[in-house]
Amino acid sequence: MSRIPKQMLEYSAFLKKLKSTVELQKMTAQERLIYELQIGAERDFYICWDEQYEKGVEKGIEEGEANGKAKEQRLIATNLKKSGIDLQTIVSCTGLSLEEVEKL
Numbered sequence: 001m002s003r004i005p006k007q008m009l010e011y012s013a014f015l016k017k018l019k020s021t022v023e024l025q026k027m028t029a030q031e032r033l034i035y036e037l038q039i040g041a042e043r044d045f046y047i048c049w050d051e052q053y054e055k056g057v058e059k060g061i062e063e064g065e066a067n068g069k070a071k072e073q074r075l076i077a078t079n080l081k082k083s084g085i086d087l088q089t090i091v092s093c094t095g096l097s098l099e100e101v102e103k104l
Contacts, residue, residue, distance in 0.1 A: 078104045 073094045
């Protein structure tokens with residue numbers, strides 16, 4: 001492996017894999033155990049991170065949809081109020097509270 005040019009090792013996926021395999025074979029049993037534990041911990045970290053990321057994306061989408069829906073309901077209520085519709089009808093149609101409709 002030491003005779004292979006550095007540039008080839010950097011760009012060749014096969015040679016990178018080969019180098020990793022050779023390096024693993026050179027390790028003592030204790031070094032290999034430590035390596036495997038580190039790899040396992042790193043994989044666990046990335047799995048947890050990925051799950052939390054996806055949960056965050058889902059939560060963001062849900063919050064965005066809820067905010068958009070609330071904004072739309074307020075816009076509808078504002079238009080109904082401008083049209084002279086009574087407040088109780090607006091409340092029942094939009095699901096907004098009477099206080100929210102009065103503030104518009």
